[in-house]
Amino acid sequence: MFVLYKLSDFCHVLHQNYHRRQPRKINWRVWLAVTAVLVIVAAAVYALRFSPYSRIKEIKVEGAQKVSSEEIINLSRQALDGRKHWIIPKDSLVFFNEQEFKDILLKQVPLIKSVDVARNISGLLSIKVQERQKAIIYCDRRQCYNIDDDGLVFEGAPAVYGGMAIALKDNSGREVKIGDQAVGPELISFIKDAQYSLNERVNLNLIYFEVSSFPAAEVDAMTVEDWKILFDSNQSAEDQVAALKLVLDEKIKDQRDELEYVDLRIENRVYYKLK
Structure with a gap:
């Protein structure tokens, strides 16, 4: 009985080892899924790197x-x-x-x-x-440029003063180049409003505007009559021109050709100086 027991036990062990050594069956679904993913990735890489389409x-x-x-x-x-x-x-x-x-x-x-x-x-x-479209001509001490309504310098320009051109002379000593922001859009808007109001309400033509520092609170305008207007760019250009018209019509109507400057910078006040 002892020998038979040992022999059966040995056979059981052999049976277990036999089953352990049998190769596992391949899961074809998993294999096909992995293959499909690899094909898609390869196709995507090819399309990105090599395909002209x-x-x-x-x-x-x-x-x-x-x-x-x-x-x-x-x-x-x-x-x-x-x-x-x-x-x-x-x-x-x-x-x-x-x-x-x-x-x-x-x-x-x-x-x-x-x-x-x-x-x-x-x-x-x-x-x-x-x-970009030209808003005004901007001139530093070296040369002139066209700048747009945003104040950005985008191309060189000839030094043209007077007529329909609006020119701003920068006497602050700054130097700009193409691609720079020369001035802010608020200053551009003020200068254009001042030019329009002077032409329409006072029938007065300008040669150029000029500033001496930045930020530019004071903006001066040189007239074709050879006298200056001193503006405050933080106030309404239209209101300042209205005050100028009142003084020109009532105070110095007959002395206009003797003017040196008219100062409009103080609200509700107008100061002027004769030559």
Whole structure:
């Protein structure tokens, strides 16, 4: 009985070892799912890195007048050249960074005020630009520039004073360059309002405006009659011109050609000096 017991026990152990050594069955569903994921990832990598169908192939520019369309296209191609993180092409239709692209164009071309872009699946990138428009001519001690309503310097300009041109001479000693913010939009608005009111209400033409410091509270205007008007840019230009008209019509009507300046900087007060 002892031998039989040991033999049966030995057979049981052999039976267990046999089953342990049997290979496990393959789960084909899991294998197919993993394979499908790998194929999709490989296809995506190929599309991103190599496929021409997912790339920007053509660039079209609208709205360019002073700046050439060719310049914008060349800058665009430079911005879209290369890869991000060594993998994703910058000209990828899928991962195109619209805001980053706009910022590059606006920084490189100060003449451009705004940029709108659109792309389609055919690989066309459409760029619509709005150029800056001259508000006034700004002149420092070195040269003159055109600046827009925001006060941004966007191109050089000839030194033109008088007539329909509005010019601001900066005597503060500052030097600016293209792309700089020369003055604030509030000062631009004040100067344009003052010029318009003087022309319409007083029939008075100017040669130029000038400031001596920044921030510019005092703004002087040189008239074609060779006398100055001293404005406070923090007050209404229209109200100050109304006060000037009252003085010119009632106080110094016959002495206008003898004026040296009229000071409008103190509210409800007008001071003037004769030569």
